[in-house]
Amino acid sequence: MEFLLPLAGLALLAVPAIVLLYFLKVRRPEVRVSTLMFWRPFVADRQANAPWQRLRPSTLLFLQLAAAVVLALGLMRPGLIGAAGVDSTTVVMIDATPSMSATDVGPSRFGAAVERARSLAGQLAPGQQMAIVLLGDHAQLLAAPTGDAALLREALDRARTSGTAGDFAEGISLANSIVTGRPGGSIIMLSDGHSRAPTSPPRVLAPFTYVSVGGTGENSAIQTMSRASNGAVFLRLANYGRTTRDLRVEMRADGRLADVLPVKLEGNTTADLTWSRLPASTQVLEARLTPDDAMALDDAAWLVIAEPPHHPVLLVTSENGFMQRALKLRPGLDLTTVKPADYKPGRYDLVVFDGFVPPGKLPEPALLIDPPAGQGPVPLGGQIDPGAVLPADPRDALLRDVSLKDVHVQSAAGVKVPAGWRPVVSAAADPLLIVHEGEPRDAVMTFDLHHSDLPLRAAFPLLVKNLLDYLLPGGFENQVYAPGQAVGLIAEPDARWADVSGPDGHTTRLAAPYPPFTATDQPGVYTVRQQLASGVRLSRFVVQLQDPAISRIVPGAAPLIQDVERSRGVLPRGTLEIWPWLIAVALVALVAEWFVYLRGR
Amino acid sequence: VLTASELTLLGRLDLTYRRPQSGLYAGERRSPRSARSPEFSDFRPYVSGDDFRQIDWRAYARLEKLMLRLYVAEEEACLNLVVDSSASMALGEPAKWPAARRLAAALSFLGLAAMDRVQVGTLGGGRVPPLRGRDGVSRIWAFLAALEPSGTGDPDALRQLRWLRPGVTVLISDFLVEDASWAAPLAALAARRQEPVLWQVLAPDEERPTLAGDLKLVDHESERARELTITPGLIADYQRALAAHRAGLTRASQAAGGRFLFSSSADDLEATMLAGLRSGAVRRG
Numbered sequence: 001m002e003f004l005l006p007l008a009g010l011a012l013l014a015v016p017a018i019v020l021l022y023f024l025k026v027r028r029p030e031v032r033v034s035t036l037m038f039w040r041p042f043v044a045d046r047q048a049n050a051p052w053q054r055l056r057p058s059t060l061l062f063l064q065l066a067a068a069v070v071l072a073l074g075l076m077r078p079g080l081i082g083a084a085g086v087d088s089t090t091v092v093m094i095d096a097t098p099s100m101s102a103t104d105v106g107p108s109r110f111g112a113a114v115e116r117a118r119s120l121a122g123q124l125a126p127g128q129q130m131a132i133v134l135l136g137d138h139a140q141l142l143a144a145p146t147g148d149a150a151l152l153r154e155a156l157d158r159a160r161t162s163g164t165a166g167d168f169a170e171g172i173s174l175a176n177s178i179v180t181g182r183p184g185g186s187i188i189m190l191s192d193g194h195s196r197a198p199t200s201p202p203r204v205l206a207p208f209t210y211v212s213v214g215g216t217g218e219n220s221a222i223q224t225m226s227r228a229s230n231g232a233v234f235l236r237l238a239n240y241g242r243t244t245r246d247l248r249v250e251m252r253a254d255g256r257l258a259d260v261l262p263v264k265l266e267g268n269t270t271a272d273l274t275w276s277r278l279p280a281s282t283q284v285l286e287a288r289l290t291p292d293d294a295m296a297l298d299d300a301a302w303l304v305i306a307e308p309p310h311h312p313v314l315l316v317t318s319e320n321g322f323m324q325r326a327l328k329l330r331p332g333l334d335l336t337t338v339k340p341a342d343y344k345p346g347r348y349d350l351v352v353f354d355g356f357v358p359p360g361k362l363p364e365p366a367l368l369i370d371p372p373a374g375q376g377p378v379p380l381g382g383q384i385d386p387g388a389v390l391p392a393d394p395r396d397a398l399l400r401d402v403s404l405k406d407v408h409v410q411s412a413a414g415v416k417v418p419a420g421w422r423p424v425v426s427a428a429a430d431p432l433l434i435v436h437e438g439e440p441r442d443a444v445m446t447f448d449l450h451h452s453d454l455p456l457r458a459a460f461p462l463l464v465k466n467l468l469d470y471l472l473p474g475g476f477e478n479q480v481y482a483p484g485q486a487v488g489l490i491a492e493p494d495a496r497w498a499d500v501s502g503p504d505g506h507t508t509r510l511a512a513p514y515p516p517f518t519a520t521d522q523p524g525v526y527t528v529r530q531q532l533a534s535g536v537r538l539s540r541f542v543v544q545l546q547d548p549a550i551s552r553i554v555p556g557a558a559p560l561i562q563d564v565e566r567s568r569g570v571l572p573r574g575t576l577e578i579w580p581w582l583i584a585v586a587l588v589a590l591v592a593e594w595f596v597y598l599r600g601r
Numbered sequence: 602v603l604t605a606s607e608l609t610l611l612g613r614l615d616l617t618y619r620r621p622q623s624g625l626y627a628g629e630r631r632s633p634r635s636a637r638s639p640e641f642s643d644f645r646p647y648v649s650g651d652d653f654r655q656i657d658w659r660a661y662a663r664l665e666k667l668m669l670r671l672y673v674a675e676e677e678a679c680l681n682l683v684v685d686s687s688a689s690m691a692l693g694e695p696a697k698w699p700a701a702r703r704l705a706a707a708l709s710f711l712g713l714a715a716m717d718r719v720q721v722g723t724l725g726g727g728r729v730p731p732l733r734g735r736d737g738v739s740r741i742w743a744f745l746a747a748l749e750p751s752g753t754g755d756p757d758a759l760r761q762l763r764w765l766r767p768g769v770t771v772l773i774s775d776f777l778v779e780d781a782s783w784a785a786p787l788a789a790l791a792a793r794r795q796e797p798v799l800w801q802v803l804a805p806d807e808e809r810p811t812l813a814g815d816l817k818l819v820d821h822e823s824e825r826a827r828e829l830t831i832t833p834g835l836i837a838d839y840q841r842a843l844a845a846h847r848a849g850l851t852r853a854s855q856a857a858g859g860r861f862l863f864s865s866s867a868d869d870l871e872a873t874m875l876a877g878l879r880s881g882a883v884r885r886g
Contacts, residue, residue: 028817028828034689034697034807035777036820036827038842039835599834 001078004577008075014068022061063593067586074582088184089129089145091175091206092117095191095213096136096162098483098545099553102192104215104294110161113190113213120188121152126577131178134159135166135195137395137484139174145182163484163521163543165550166191168559169198179206193556194549201560210558217554220245220265221298223546225287232276233303235287239265240552248290251275253282278305284525284540297483298551302525302542304478309539310334311472316343317354322455323369326464327352333468350471355448364440365471370448373413378421378434378444381414386427386447389454397486397516398424398435398466402459409454412447438513441471476528477539480546483523486516487541495530495537502526503543602706602742607870614874616711617884618678618769618796643671679731679768680712681795682721684745687754688822689777693804693866698750700866701773701802704873708771709741711883720766723748724758724774731766753822754778759786767794770859771882776801776850779823783850787857797859798882799850804866808843810836 003009033039094117100110121130124147132142132155143155172187179185185206192214218241226234239245249261258279265271278285283306289299315324315337327335336348340356345363352367357375373380386409391399404425414430417423420438423431436442454460469476473492481487491498491514500517501507503524510517520526520543530537545551603611647656647667660668684705690698705721712719713735721741722728729737729744754774770790776783776799783799790797812818812831819826829835847863854861862880864873877883 028815030817030819030826031812032692032819032821034692034775034821035779036818036825037777037779038839038846039818039827039829040838040842597830598832 001080004077004079006076008077009072011072011075012069014072015065018061018064018068022058059596060593063589063596067589067593070582070586070589074579074586077577077579078582079577088186089131089179089182090120091131091133091145091178091185091187092120093133093135093139093171093175093187093189093191094142094159095166095189095195096134096160097165097192097194097196097550098161098163098297098547099192099194099295099550100213101161101297102214102219102295102553104218104553105213109192109213110159113211114156114159116190116211116213118153118156121149121156124149124152131175132156132159133171133174133178134162135168135171135191136162137164137167139167139170141174141178145178160521164196164482165547166195168195169202171195172202172204172561176203176205182206189559191559192553193558194553195559197559201562204561204563208561208563212555212558214553214555216294217241217552218243219293219295219298219551219553220247220289221295221545221548221551222249222287222289222301223270223548223551225285225301225303227303227305228274230276231278232274233278233285233287235261235273235275235301236270237263237265237273237289238270238548238551239267240548240554242267245293249273250286250288250290251277252286252288253279254284255286258282286525295551295553297523298545300523301544301546302480304525304540304542306478306540307332309477311349312336312347313350313352313472314338314343314346314348315352315354316340316356316358317352317369318356320354320369320449322449322460323352323354323464326455326461327468329461330465330468349473350468362440362442365442366440367443367445367467367471369445370413371444376444377436377442378415378418380446381416383411384414384427384430385410386412386430386432388428389432390426390428392423392426392431396424397488398433398463398470400462400466400482400485402462402466403457404459407454407457407459408452409447410451412451415444415446435467435470443467443471476541478541480542480544481520482547483521483543483545484518485520485543486518487520487526488516489514489528491530492532492537494533496533497531499529499531500526501529602703602746603710603870607703607707608710610871610874611707611710611714613885614711614878614883615715615885616678616680616708616717616769617881644668645671678712678715678717679766680708680717680719681765681768681770682709682712682719683759683762683765683770683772684721684723684748685754685772685774685776686723686725686748686750687752687774688750689754689775690802691750692807692821694806695804695866697775697802697804697866700864700868700873702745702748703870704800704802704864705773706742706745707870707874708773709745710738713737713741718766718768720764721745722762722764724754724762725752726758726761728764756781756783756786760789765790765793765795768796769798770795771798771800773800773802775803775807776846777803777807779820779825782853784853784856787853787859791857791859795857795859797854797857799854799859799861800877800882801847801850801861801863802866803863808840808865810839812836 094113102109105112117132124130129145129147130152131145132152134140134142142159143152175187187206188209188211190211190213220239223238224236228234244266247263247265249263250257251259259277261273263271285303285305287301310332312334313327315327315335318339324337327333343358350365351363354369357371362377368376389404389407389409391404409432412432417431417434421434421436423434425433432447433445449455469479470488476487476489489498489510497509497511499507499509503522508519523544526541526543528539647669651669655669657668657670682705684701690701709719709721716734718731718733720728720731721744729741732740756778787797815830817826817828851861860880860882862876862882864876874883
């Protein structure tokens with residue numbers, strides 16, 4: 001026998017405490033009565049005048065001591081080693097993809113999945129164990145394998161939906177690590193089929209059961225909202241369901257209803273709207289779809305109308321029309337282009353050096369494209385043939401919406417990633433784009449854009465936009481981010497701190513070196529107040545769901561997996577906990593004690 | 602002591618005597634003796650020396666025998682009221698003493714209204730001399746009003762009450778005296794041609810105690826203490842012991858030719874008299 005919680009043995013201190021109480025004389029209130037002739041003394045009551053009395057045998061004392069000892073033993077969780085067979089370990093994977101917040105099943109898909117997991121926890125037989133894995137942006141182990149239903153329920157109480165699609169491959173990897181060495185294990189996935197599928201089916205080391213959660217796929221969404229150069233607001237609405245819907249789009253300027261646009265959307269179609277009645281001096285425009293549908297996350301979109309501050313940017317290049325055009329796409333950017341020979345340091349928020357590195361100290365921040373060998377902040381080596389172009393980390397914010405599938409690079413300079421830098425785009429062996437993490441914000445592209453088809457791809461302007469978001473101070477301003485996405489808050493150089501207020505009013509204070517702001521689970525407008533030496537600078541960014549893959553909430557198919565030959569071994573033997581029986585014995589003792597007390601004998 | 606409405610109530614009631622009463626003066630109670638009165642009792646044959654005026658000539662015409670017509674004598678009865686004014690009578694919620702005093706006042710009023718000879722005293726020895734007629738009401742009530750509960754209520758004190766006359770002796774008390782027997786004093790009363798009526802007055806919290814928990818109970822008269830943990834079981838024991846005590850009092854009173862009845866200190870006079878009516882100690886007049 002072993003005690004799983006020996007520290008609870010401190011509860012045995014109750015035994016001397018009870019005995020001490022019997023030594024102590026009870027201080028009783030005095031009541032005057034007409035006679036004592038009908039009050040027959042109870043065996044446990046003794047007449048004594050001293051504060052201490054001699055301990056006498058008593059049924060009550062015996063029963064109380066027995067209950068205390070048994071309760072204390074129960075709290076220590078005694079277990080008989082090897083008496084229980086651990087016949088199964090179930091890993092329950094709950095998909096936390098945003099589409100799980102759809103309310104086509106009550107209370108929501110995620111709520112129904114949690115309830116199902118709660119029910120599974122309640123059905124655990126002695127010796128069975130369960131683990132809970134939450135599939136969010138990363139797979140998270142909510143509860144390690146345990147047979148304690150209370151622990152599992154407590155873990156399920158903490159479960160929340162994520163801002164991005166759940167990572168199925170990571171979840172399976174975590175589940176495999178749990179069931180490894182447990183021949184009786186199994187994996188149950190509760191999902192609506194919208195988790196992020198891996199490039200190849202993962203290997204699953206235990207029987208896998210997929211439980212689909214969700215009902216209909218009826219959902220409509222605001223797919224895009226943007227503002228054209230002529231001031232008109234462009235909206236794209238999508239109906240992902242099958243039935244035709246009569247919708248209204250409420251346009252709210254700074255919270256006040258400005259217009260209502262009726263739209264009739266047939267099933268599986270989109271509709272484009274242009275709205276040009278934007279009231280002057282509007283700071284934030286909100287569009288909201290009514291009536292409500294199964295998924296509220298994608299029914300609203302926001303647009304920060306307030307003019308972002310202008311950033312002076314210098315492009316130093318002999319001739320690079322691709323980069324010039326990509327930079328000009330960003331509003332609020334005052335671009336100056338000079339030849340390398342004409343370069344003079346000045347007050348710029350960003351300097352882009354293309355095939356040229358000035359002598360001396362580099363201005364900060366800086367983007368270097370194909371710097372000459374031996375120059376620049378990173379020592380570049382000889383030319384290499386990059387081959388395939390791959391993302392170093394597909395979830396890197398700098399690669400948001402950037403597809404490198406059809407991108408090729410003819411030649412690039414070899415480079416070893418120095419400390420403090422991280423690769424963003426890589427070739428088979430060497431990185432092609434590296435950025436310096438923290439201050440100063442610099443980026444180095446190791447190849448000439450003219451030796452690549454990257455500028456011809458849609459990925460190029462998106463990559464430049466993401467780089468500008470990262471490198472420019474205030475690059476986040478007026479930008480739209482997906483829920484759960486980390487936002488790099490590049491503060492002004494003289495900012496003392498920055499307060500970020502979410503749509504719910506919760507404010508987070510960030511200070512240098514301004515780590516990425518990650519509390520972006522709630523869709524809406526986030527306000528950033530930077531405390532500068534000259535005053536407060538107010539800016540905003542938007543978090544909203546604009547992912548058709550998630551808005552298309554019709555429950556998907558079970559993810560593809562590779563079933564592998566599982567080892568068959570002797571089931572491990574576990575510890576049989578006997579505390580429930582001890583608690584039952586204590587309960588019997590307490591009932592007997594109460595009965596004796598009531599009977600007065 | 603009593604209100605006008607209570608006096609109106611008492612005007613419709615009368616005391617009940619089990620045996621014919623013989624007194625010094627004529628009264629309203631049936632006497633064991635025969636006498637001239639409006640109430641016919643019986644016939645008996647004429648014997649020499651009888652009063653000719655009592656011969657029933659109609660009976661002679663039918664039977665041709667001289668028969669004497671007998672009538673019931675109505676004489677005064679003697680009502681002895683003994684009130685227990687021991688310290689324990691001050692306890693209870695509501696206190697027993699006001700209820701006992703009101704009961705004594707009511708019974709004395711009934712006796713005086715029926716032209717009985719009424720004596721009121723306490724177990725301790727104080728008393729009002731025998732009174733007769735409604736004029737005595739105020740003196741008895743003044744005596745009762747001046748009494749305050751104190752001392753102890755020993756049953757043996759009954760033997761010391763030499764002022765008790767043959768008749769009905771009503772003892773108003775809580776009868777809560779530890780280690781005491783009422784049988785012998787009641788037998789002594791019966792030997793003195795007393796018809797004992799034991800009227801117990803208890804407070805509701807003495808009949809159904811509401812005490813609970815660890816308490817130190819102190820006897821109000823003897824100052825003896827007992828430490829108890831009062832549980833529902835102990836309360837049930839208490840009620841069983843009280844019932845046994847009442848059964849003992851009933852047996853002792855019946856053995857002495859009397860009766861035992863009880864009322865609550867929470868009762869008003871009407872409810873108290875109803876207890877008397879139920880037991881037969883009081884009847885409708």
